[in-house]
Amino acid sequence: MSKPLQQDFDALAPETFDSPYAVYADLRARCPVAHSDAWGGFWALMGYEDVRRVAGDSTGFITSVQNVVPKVAFTGRRPPLHLDPPEHTPYRAALNPLFNAARMASLEAPTRRIVVDLLEPLLAKGEGDICADFSSHLPIQVFAHWMNIADEQARVLSEVGRDYNIAVQANIDDIVKAASLQLYDMAKAVVEDRKAKPLDPATDATSALLAVRYQGQPLPEAMIIGTIRQVLVVGIIAPTVMIGSIAVHLSRDQALQARLRTEPALIPAAVEEFLRLYTPYRGFARTAVGDVEIGGRAIAAGEPIALVYASANRDETKFENADQFVLDRPNIGEHLAFGRGAHNCPGAPLARLQLRVALEELLARTEGFDLNGEIRPTRFPEIGVLSAPMVFTRSEAAR
8 A cells, every 4th residue: 555645835825915925935855756635736846947857848748638737628619728738739730720819919009998997987986996996907908809799798707707717716616607607608599699790800800710621621619619728718818917916016115116117128138037937837737658767756646736936936046036026037038928838928029018008007007006905815726915905096107
């Protein structure tokens, strides 16, 4: 009989906004391949090189068994994240071109308009929750533009997506299941609409998926619906917590806030460093195809492995002064905020666009902003801010 694994850390322990980073620094130093008993037990890779290697090896470590820790997929397989190459490849091939530079340029004006409209009530009132009142709405409305979703569908998506987000954070399985089914219904409606009235596949995700021919055949409609269902959610949660984390950091570092306000040309570089420092994911998962040893730990085939990007991006052996914000880091391009390999995030250009425009407008339209209450952090699989009350001083230019 095999000896039970000791628990190296408690993934269910209460957290503050800052506390996980201290836990992960300790684990990188003493146990970079760690085990937790949470959610039936899983391994967690904490070091940069281990995370990078496993994320890039889609043959030895697959995503089709479990794609995230904790496992939250209750309603079927959803390409491309739930599939392995080569099965996932036609879905990615259809989606990737929709995030090209020209498409992103066309989305900048509507994204800026959305940001300004969402910020206005907070600035008029002088206070609000940066997540609940701003960042939880922004990615949904931007995605609605990217997916060419009608206003009413976008309104429903906003409500259901928020329910799903909260339920995932609180591990409320019944609500996760119910909201996921609602998202499936929305995805089905979008697919039916595009079948009746196709749009240009070069600018519409659903039409692009319907137009794909793989080995001479169209993609299965159930899998197209699953892909749209996946896309509806993956681009919502991460920007919500990421913008919250950036706002918290700038509230704590008023000198940096002032510098970026007076030197907006620095904002794109700042966004990259914020992505490294506050990577919003810590639970994307892989499963080893066979028994494997990583960092001296024996991992059996079939056991879930979390790739803790949020820890890897603060690995001191890779990034000097890793817990500090350093503008224009020489190796910033090597951060893993968007993953690596076959399952790297195809929507990275859209995420960067949202973060840049949100930060530009937040800084330009305020003389300053600061925390005004308790920070409520997210839980696995995300890491960052779920709620942060703030006070805002409107700038003269925005009056």
